[in-house]
Amino acid sequence: MIAARAHHGSAALRHVVLIASSLFILMPFVWMVSLSIKSPQEAFQQTISLIPSVFYGHENYQRAFVDVPLLRFMGNGLLICISVLVIQLAIAAPSAYALAKLEFRGRDAIFAMVLVGLLIPHQVLAIPLFILFNKIGILNSYASLILPGVISPFGIFLLRQFFKAVPDDLIHAARLDGLSELSIVWRIMVPSSMSAVIAFSILSVVSRWNDLFLPLIFIQDQQLLTPPAGIMLFRSEEAGNSYGPLMAAATLIVAPLLIAFLIAQRRFIEGLTVSGLK
Amino acid sequence: MANVSATDITKIFGGTSVLNSVSLDVRDGEFLTLVGPSGCGKSTLLRIIAGLERQNFGSIAIDGKAVDAVRPKMRNVAMVFQSYALYPYMTAEENIALPLVMRKLTAWQRLPLIGSWMPGARARRAEIAREVQDVANALGLGPLLSRKPSQMSGGQRQRVALGRAMVRHPDVFLMDEPLSNLDAKLRVQMREEITGLHRRLGATFIYVTHDQAEAMTMSDRVAVMKSGDILQLASPQQVYSDPENIEVAKFIGSPQINLIPSIVNEKAELEIFDMKVAGILPASIRPGMSVTIGLRPEALKLALDDSSDGLLAHVTYVESLGSDSYIHAKLVDRTTAVIARATPAEAATIGNGTRVRLRFSPKEALIFSDNGERLRSNNCLPILRKVGG
Numbered sequence: 219m220i221a222a223r224a225h226h227g228s229a230a231l232r233h234v235v236l237i238a239s240s241l242f243i244l245m246p247f248v249w250m251v252s253l254s255i256k257s258p259q260e261a262f263q264q265t266i267s268l269i270p271s272v273f274y275g276h277e278n279y280q281r282a283f284v285d286v287p288l289l290r291f292m293g294n295g296l297l298i299c300i301s302v303l304v305i306q307l308a309i310a311a312p313s314a315y316a317l318a319k320l321e322f323r324g325r326d327a328i329f330a331m332v333l334v335g336l337l338i339p340h341q342v343l344a345i346p347l348f349i350l351f352n353k354i355g356i357l358n359s360y361a362s363l364i365l366p367g368v369i370s371p372f373g374i375f376l377l378r379q380f381f382k383a384v385p386d387d388l389i390h391a392a393r394l395d396g397l398s399e400l401s402i403v404w405r406i407m408v409p410s411s412m413s414a415v416i417a418f419s420i421l422s423v424v425s426r427w428n429d430l431f432l433p434l435i436f437i438q439d440q441q442l443l444t445p446p447a448g449i450m451l452f453r454s455e456e457a458g459n460s461y462g463p464l465m466a467a468a469t470l471i472v473a474p475l476l477i478a479f480l481i482a483q484r485r486f487i488e489g490l491t492v493s494g495l496k
Numbered sequence: 497m498a499n500v501s502a503t504d505i506t507k508i509f510g511g512t513s514v515l516n517s518v519s520l521d522v523r524d525g526e527f528l529t530l531v532g533p534s535g536c537g538k539s540t541l542l543r544i545i546a547g548l549e550r551q552n553f554g555s556i557a558i559d560g561k562a563v564d565a566v567r568p569k570m571r572n573v574a575m576v577f578q579s580y581a582l583y584p585y586m587t588a589e590e591n592i593a594l595p596l597v598m599r600k601l602t603a604w605q606r607l608p609l610i611g612s613w614m615p616g617a618r619a620r621r622a623e624i625a626r627e628v629q630d631v632a633n634a635l636g637l638g639p640l641l642s643r644k645p646s647q648m649s650g651g652q653r654q655r656v657a658l659g660r661a662m663v664r665h666p667d668v669f670l671m672d673e674p675l676s677n678l679d680a681k682l683r684v685q686m687r688e689e690i691t692g693l694h695r696r697l698g699a700t701f702i703y704v705t706h707d708q709a710e711a712m713t714m715s716d717r718v719a720v721m722k723s724g725d726i727l728q729l730a731s732p733q734q735v736y737s738d739p740e741n742i743e744v745a746k747f748i749g750s751p752q753i754n755l756i757p758s759i760v761n762e763k764a765e766l767e768i769f770d771m772k773v774a775g776i777l778p779a780s781i782r783p784g785m786s787v788t789i790g791l792r793p794e795a796l797k798l799a800l801d802d803s804s805d806g807l808l809a810h811v812t813y814v815e816s817l818g819s820d821s822y823i824h825a826k827l828v829d830r831t832t833a834v835i836a837r838a839t840p841a842e843a844a845t846i847g848n849g850t851r852v853r854l855r856f857s858p859k860e861a862l863i864f865s866d867n868g869e870r871l872r873s874n875n876c877l878p879i880l881r882k883v884g885g
Contacts, residue, residue, distance in 0.1 A: 385579060385581065387577040387579050387581035388581050388583065390543070390546070390548045390568075390575070390577070390581065391577060391581035391582075391660075393548065393569060394546060394548075394568050394569060394573065394575050394595075395569070395594050395595040395598055395660070396569040396599050397569075397594075397598055401598070405583075406583065409583075409585045410584065410585065412585075
């Protein structure tokens with residue numbers, strides 16, 4: 219009885235902590251959505267209220283599309299996210315297969331370098347990349363946003379951990395069945411590790427979609443901006459009072475990610491937890 | 497159809513040798529079993545024949561041609577794995593079809609979505625589907641073709657794995673403990689099916705197992721392996737009744753062969769505790785040597801204690817299997833344990849603690865030297881040595 223009560227007590231505490239921390243994380247999002255449907259006057263009121271007295275959402279969301287080419291920005295974002303993801307997977311999957319299942323001299327050293335790559339923040343590379351891109355003349359282009367992300371040490375690492383768990387017999391069977399090493403990667407390893415591929419895809423798309431750093435450094439042409447960089451334009455136009463449209467635009471660019479995540483949530487969590495165990 | 501020969505195969509893993517210059521000739525159409533305890537190198541040898549692992553020294557030839565530089569897929573061998581190694585996200589049909597898809601379709605024709613629009617792809621796909629259907633019918637897999645491996649039982653997965661091996665009509669089938677994940681009843685049934693398959697296909701089968709019952713019942717010849725060496729390669733009957741050395745005698749046969757220490761006296765007789773046996777020793781044996789006598793459980797005949805003939809023993813346990821009974825007993829030194837096979841009627845007259853005499857015909861005694869080598873005398877076992885030799 220006492221044990222059961224203690225168990226209930228700890229469960230309650232656990233929930234309180236979880237709810238408090240999730241509220242803490244959710245609050246800015248809730249505030250963003252709330253601001254996006256408030257009038258400019260109400261947005262600057264001293265009192266805090268989540269539900270606006272006048273629903274102003276229509277005007278804010280309309281201005282989000284009219285004041286800046288938001289659809290164009292989202293198109294840019296989509297193009298860049300997909301290009302980066304496709305190239306990342308095309309490089310990471312064969313690399314991960316080699317590191318997980320093939321035996322060659324220097325394999326461990328190369329894997330150690332991948333791990334070191336995980337530790338390098340991409341800001342550190344910004345200036346060398348800027349100089350390099352300037353020299354080869356691809357500054358202010360889609361390529362300058364795509365190329366810096368195409369080799370993902372995290373992708374290689376995550377897939378390698380999953381590929382290691384694929385039984386060797388499966389690869390042996392595939393070799394006897396006539397598959398080349400590259401066919402083994404695409405026909406055997408990747409489908410066997412779909413959870414990891416999906417988890418990695420979500421992480422990759424989210425970080426690329428939300429990235430503000432690279433567009434700010436490499437892009438001058440407004441037509442090439444990605445959504446987060448694009449909505450910065452609201453700030454510079456009329457100082458301060460277009461928070462409503464800004465928040466509306468922010469809500470709009472977060473929405474696709476939220477929807478994608480909710481759809482793939484289970485596979486995503488599977489993908490990351492299994493890699494934690496192995 | 498093809499014969500397979502391995503010549504002086506040596507394989508070293510991290511400094512330890514797992515195969516010590518092993519040579520083996522498998523005849524065309526033969527069912528040969530590699531049997532031995534785990535770690536004896538049998539699976540490694542099979543993988544080297546398949547080309548999945550490279551030997552450090554030696555050569556593999558299939559159908560008379562050296563294949564050491566040939567990739568696994570070009571060796572025209574198929575393999576069935578202990579874990580079945582089915583592709584988990586493909587249906588049974590896709591699993592069986594894959595070897596044909598990889599061989600009969602071009603890279604363009606294999607592309608998803610657009611592949612089927614490539615010229616000739618549809619006709620070839622239809623041909624593959626027909627062949628898969630034929631194999632599925634032969635194995636009774638028809639209704640299961642659309643299932644994934646996770647929706648099938650162990651026996652069904654095993655059949656799919658066999659189907660995937662059969663579908664491209666290889667010259668050589670390699671099987672790596674294919675039945676060890678099945679339950680006992682299914683294992684017996686699949687043994688029969690695999691030997692039936694061997695007869696029908698007429699292909700060369702090399703079969704790896706640690707289960708001596710599989711080795712004895714299925715094979716034309718058995719290679720008994722231990723610690724990276726082939727100890728004996730002969731027919732199942734011969735490795736049982738005429739083992740080359742004590743390791744083979746111990747590994748083959750269940751219950752295990754009885755091993756009884758013995759000494760040669762100055763009259764050139766064997767002294768086994770209180771019993772003396774004359775006339776079965778090879779000429780090379782000198783008085784004073786110690787040897788080990790091997791006697792199969794069925795070679796020991798029970799007699800009651802009142803006779804003075806045979807080895808005196810105390811029964812410790814009577815194990816009844818219905819058709820037979822095994823009498824476990826200790827000899828007079830109270831440490832040497834022996835097992836004798838008896839009929840249920842004989843077993844009914846004795847219980848724990850009964851003193852019995854165990855008799856045997858000297859012809860059935862196998863004599864081993866201290867280093868485990870078989871000692872054959874010229875005038876005994878003439879009949880047995882003919883078998884399969």
